[in-house]
Amino acid sequence: MKNIIIGFAIAATTLAACNNSNNDTANAKQTDIKNDTALATQQQVTKDTAGTQSTTATSEATFPVKEIITGYLQLKNALAKDNGQDAASAGNAIVATLAKVDMKGLSDVQMKSYMNIADDLKEHAEHIGANAGKIEHQREHFIMLSKDMADFVKTFGNGGQTLYKDFCPMANDGKGATWISEVKEIKNPYLGSKMPDCGSVKETIK
Amino acid sequence: MLIIFIVIQFIQPVRNKSGQVLSTDFGKVYAVPGNVQAVLQNACYDCHSNNTMYPWYANIQPMAWVMARHIKNGKDKLNFSDFGSYTGRRQISKLKGIANQVKDDEMPISSYKLMHKNANLTTEEKSLIMDWMNKTADSLSTEN
Numbered sequence A: 001m002k003n004i005i006i007g008f009a010i011a012a013t014t015l016a017a018c019n020n021s022n023n024d025t026a027n028a029k030q031t032d033i034k035n036d037t038a039l040a041t042q043q044q045v046t047k048d049t050a051g052t053q054s055t056t057a058t059s060e061a062t063f064p065v066k067e068i069i070t071g072y073l074q075l076k077n078a079l080a081k082d083n084g085q086d087a088a089s090a091g092n093a094i095v096a097t098l099a100k101v102d103m104k105g106l107s108d109v110q111m112k113s114y115m116n117i118a119d120d121l122k123e124h125a126e127h128i129g130a131n132a133g134k135i136e137h138q139r140e141h142f143i144m145l146s147k148d149m150a151d152f153v154k155t156f157g158n159g160g161q162t163l164y165k166d167f168c169p170m171a172n173d174g175k176g177a178t179w180i181s182e183v184k185e186i187k188n189p190y191l192g193s194k195m196p197d198c199g200s201v202k203e204t205i206k
Numbered sequence B: 001m002l003i004i005f006i007v008i009q010f011i012q013p014v015r016n017k018s019g020q021v022l023s024t025d026f027g028k029v030y031a032v033p034g035n036v037q038a039v040l041q042n043a044c045y046d047c048h049s050n051n052t053m054y055p056w057y058a059n060i061q062p063m064a065w066v067m068a069r070h071i072k073n074g075k076d077k078l079n080f081s082d083f084g085s086y087t088g089r090r091q092i093s094k095l096k097g098i099a100n101q102v103k104d105d106e107m108p109i110s111s112y113k114l115m116h117k118n119a120n121l122t123t124e125e126k127s128l129i130m131d132w133m134n135k136t137a138d139s140l141s142t143e144n
């Protein structure tokens, strides 16, 4: 009987813990709304500068290459500033963007590649969105999400914006990790203020 | 309180027990060393596969609900029974995710460890899992 009572107590606390995390996502959703509008305005400004795109890019009207990249860059910048809350909002914004993607304009090859990438991308973005208070966990997902983004850019182009592929050998517990940036200057999203300038540009994506 | 406790005993969730090992099972997709598979089976398969070894308290509410919930959420994130059906990219992500969760002591869930002494992984078991997962993920990454 004693065991049962202990079990009951554990169950009660576990249930309570689950509810807490639900609240967290509700909070994150709220900040999301603000973020969406920020995204939209940024989008307009940058759209005009989008000139020649690589041949693989599709029209922005049907497929939001630029918006997905913008969401990623916001996430990257939030992590570089050690801001898990903003990172979570950006993660949720990416999930929202992916949810409304229309694949109609894509070729077969692009569609296959997109589905492969988006499946993984979405899961990492969701976890980053749900873990505002755990920036190290967000960064673990960001390592893999950055790999997805690199492949995404390879298939769909850079959305008309010069991008840089950076690498820091000290990230990921010394195993090294890559990220994509819109500025040449190094701002490390894995180490943040601990070591903001760890890394170097490995590739320029024009 | 006691009455509620008795009444809820009659509401039992459906059990997660297929009794089959699918061809997509983790142990069939990779050459998993016996000691690695044993740790996963012991500490993870209850919530991350189609076959849960139900403990005695699984008949007692609300424990059964908590378990059903863990199993549902756990399988959504990672199902060793379906591992082979994930895309290559997702498999790599999951292998690294497993290493990370074990490294950060996030998995197995702490309430589970209270009830399952052998799910409390030793330092050796942890590094065994982490090393094998990372090594396997890296060997896949360089393939494509």
Ligand SMILES: [Cu+2]
Pocket (backbone or CB within 6 Å): A127, A128, A131, A137, A141
């Ligand atoms: Cu996660």
